Amino acid sequence: RDNWIRKFRPIPSKKTLPTKSYCSRFNYNSIALSLWVQFFSDPNNLCEEHPDVILLSTSIVSAKVVAINLVLESLPLRRLKRSTLFVYVLYVKEYPRNLFLQNLPMEFDVICTHPMFGPQSGQESWNGLPFIPFMYEKVRVGNDETRVYWVEKILNSFESEGCRMEEMSCSEHNKQSAKITISDAYGGVLEKLRLESTLIDINGYETLLCLVNTTADDNFDLYYGLFMYNKNAIKQTGWFELAFDSVREGVVRTFSWGFEATVV
Numbered sequence: 001r002d003n004w005i006r007k008f009r010p011i012p013s014k015k016t017l018p019t020k021s022y023c024s025r026f027n028y029n030s031i032a033l034s035l036w037v038q039f040f041s042d043p044n045n046l047c048e049e050h051p052d053v054i055l056l057s058t059s060i061v062s063a064k065v066v067a068i069n070l071v072l073e074s075l076p077l078r079r080l081k082r083s084t085l086f087v088y089v090l091y092v093k094e095y096p097r098n099l100f101l102q103n104l105p106m107e108f109d110v111i112c113t114h115p116m117f118g119p120q121s122g123q124e125s126w127n128g129l130p131f132i133p134f135m136y137e138k139v140r141v142g143n144d145e146t147r148v149y150w151v152e153k154i155l156n157s158f159e160s161e162g163c164r165m166e167e168m169s170c171s172e173h174n175k176q177s178a179k180i181t182i183s184d185a186y187g188g189v190l191e192k193l194r195l196e197s198t199l200i201d202i203n204g205y206e207t208l209l210c211l212v213n214t215t216a217d218d219n220f221d222l223y224y225g226l227f228m229y230n231k232n233a234i235k236q237t238g239w240f241e242l243a244f245d246s247v248r249e250g251v252v253r254t255f256s257w258g259f260e261a262t263v264v
Helices: 030-035 043-047 061-072 094-103 145-159 170-192 202-217 222-229 231-263
Strands: 020-021 038-040 053-057 084-087 110-117 132-140 163-167
Touching: 030 038, 038 043, 043 163, 043 231, 053 145, 084 094, 084 145, 094 132, 094 170, 110 145, 110 170, 110 202, 132 145, 132 170, 163 202, 170 202, 222 231
Parallel strands: 020 038, 053 084, 084 110, 132 163
Antiparallel strands: 110 132
């Protein structure tokens, strides 16, 4: 999985841009150069630049590995400024939040975020997409002016591009996102049925086909991560099964009653 680390520098004048640097275990040097971004293959060299902000973006299933191995082992934390801001981007929130609080020194600031657009909805850009929510929690932020500056700068960069900013605790985010993940689970179930368009499609059926198309490219790792690292999602699947069983039992019971009435 790609483990991106981004560094921002203050804007010295209106004509210059912030310095951005990336670090990954894969070689993205050519892509970085095309974006006027400095690329580091060694996190030690990145930290020597004393970044103000480190942004971590990982897949869900690699969250634990990244938080422990990359942040604690790969990154030389002693070389970073004590005011460094860590920004984490991931669908599930409570699990990585706890890992960061447990493993990062108290001096580092932490923000957990979830920009709610993905490879389907924001394949090229989120520009033009209506009301894209950007969920975030300021988990730990110092009070001095410089720390507040970088927090606001990160959040404003997304707001200025059209995202709807929603401040929400990681716990509440997981509760609400568990309800949303039912669409991923149901889309996966419907895909197994190999549904196809018919000559008599109704609006409800067409909506289901759209759901299947939206979730078709989601792999098993996504489902695994969503349910493995969000305890609320596990409960949601249990309620889904109970609801389906209730509907099925109602149909069978009604059919049995109608059959008996017809025989009589």
